[in-house]
Amino acid sequence: MAEYNSSNDVMELSEAVKKISNNAQDVFVNKENISKVAKIMMRHLLKNIKDFHAYNNRKIAVAFLRDFEDSVIANWLFVLHTLNFSLWHRRGSRQWKVNGEKGYFGLCSALMRATEEGKPIWDPHYYTKMTPEALDYIFRSDNGETHIPFLKLRLRILQTVGLILLHKYQGTFLECIKSSDYDADKLMKLLFEEFSVYRDEIKYDGKRVRFLIKAKSLVTDIWTFFNEFKLNTKGPMSTTFIDCRILQVLLKAKLLRYSDDLAKRCKNNNEPLLQESREEIEIRGCSLFVIQEICNELQRLSQHYIEQEPILKDLNIWIVVDNLLFALLFVGTINKSLNAYPLHCTETMYY
Template sequence: MAENTSGDCDVMELSEAVKLISKNAQDVFINKEKIKGVAENVMQHLMKHINIFYKLNNNFLRPKSYPYEVNEQPIMVNWLFVLNTLNFSLWYPKNIKQWKVDGREGYIGLCNAIRRAIENETPVWNPEYYARMTKSELEHILRSDDGEPDIPLIDERLKILHEVGEVLLTKYNGTFLECIKLSDYDADKLMKLLFDEFESYRDEVIYDGKKVRFLVKARSLVCDMCMYFKNKPSFKLNTSNMMSTIFTDYCIPQVLFKLELISYSKRLVKRFANNDEPLEHGSREEIEIRGCSLFAAKEICKEVIRISQRHVQENRILKSKKAFNPQVAVDNFLLKFAFIIPKVSGLIENDESLKLDPLHYIRSVHY
């Protein structure tokens, strides 16, 4: 285990941490008067799609871009681990040519690159391979459509693959499936194991002298596992005690900004508009963006729970607490804006609208 394991660290509860961050923030602000309206839209969306209610409230929606499907469980688990391990800092600041694979940027481009490698019979899921991978091999696997630019932080990605591969080989029989088994198929335990064992999953910052764990990459991996194996009874993660948070993709703060749930100071807006220098992981501005985004999502969840009581008597589906998971519903609602950009109450009109709003660029191995 890592030197400071989960049980040893004096960590603030995330909900209290983001509340403190939102209260003391200097450049990011929560527009609380907008929360009720967004929560109403979440419930309207759920009621409109009542025929797929269970799916919307019990499955973490993800873009249908998984790079590979195979019946061998260890291989599926291992490539999902590699995909999420490499899923960080995939963007360059605006006005700079973006890294693309098969015409797609960001996460989808990464999925495409891994799919391409697998189709070329490169065992990218095997820690025996990537723990000793050369830089030229990784550059070839992650090459862009026309050869430039390279994926951001290529050296850091190679180092991380070497590190996580070595941990799996020396401690977990060369497979991430062993990590899941030793976590008793429990999502919360698995997230803590990821934090303790793998440096790039140790998403922790110091705010006001206290440790705050966002654990975005760890949660993203666990959600991907849940989604991918949702129809496989032999592999089911227990998410009942999973740390409450949201999937804080780069675009989620943009969505919240578009919905007017968060706003930025003039200084921060000017920086995003005129300064292409990425924010640093753990900087005050970056912590405020992430913390306030999480706090806003949590406040939406509270309001959704309150509003849902009006619908309990009207619809028998809502009477089952097991069937209604507001956290997942809000998470999926925000992700649909980020990835699909639906026309929900006219809030976002098309897939280009988010590009008009401030986007923070970050250079971090954590997300």
């Protein structure tokens, strides 16, 4: 997808992540390993070609939504991605969990539970009038003691976006999709312009750079559910930052390396990195550059096998790479091997 650029002072994301990786001081890309990882991914795809459709489609935790009407699906996904930010806890503190899940999947579980309990959490008529106590109950933890981080901020954001939907889009995000002509680029533009929580923009090298991770993740989920939705894949479309532990996968695969100072800071310092700090920009930029290059290499490799496996002509490259990285994440989580690698946290509403 070509990210929404409205003027000459906005740098294309593909150009920006390349510049960031070339000038980074604390995060380094191991370019030699990019082709190695891409080849491993291609071998895995060819070996498991019978499962191609599973790898080639967005894997989300809310498949149960298929039983609902379109307006509920659109609103539900909008609430999920709007609230998906800063779900980490400080070291040494007890983790917020719902049905044994934490982070993004804990958020999914809490919203699914609310839906099953008959609470229309997707409806802006409902959540714009919600009290902090009501939202805290929806996000109640398994142990009844820990709480979802930034509860008041999440409620304020929900009320803000809900009022926009009510006043401008007939109370449904489906109207945003329709007014975008079911086109990904137009929907990205609408999200950026209408909802500040999706306005993920930084200043770099004198220009504005739009990462738009939250918006891309929402748009990709919308594409999954709505057959008429057009998803372009001309630019970086990875939803990797939906779970920051993917960074540990990139470190373990030696695709990225942190300086000793940054690694030590991530390991020993309990304070989050500042949003838009040099270190935070380098981590995001270098990670997206690595994934962009893996996608480019995997796309190139696929051309050699299309005659052997014609199904590869339908390759959704960004989705396949994201799915394979998430598969590595879950394997690493089970065997605890990722715990040896630094994990940073940032206080932000954008991811």
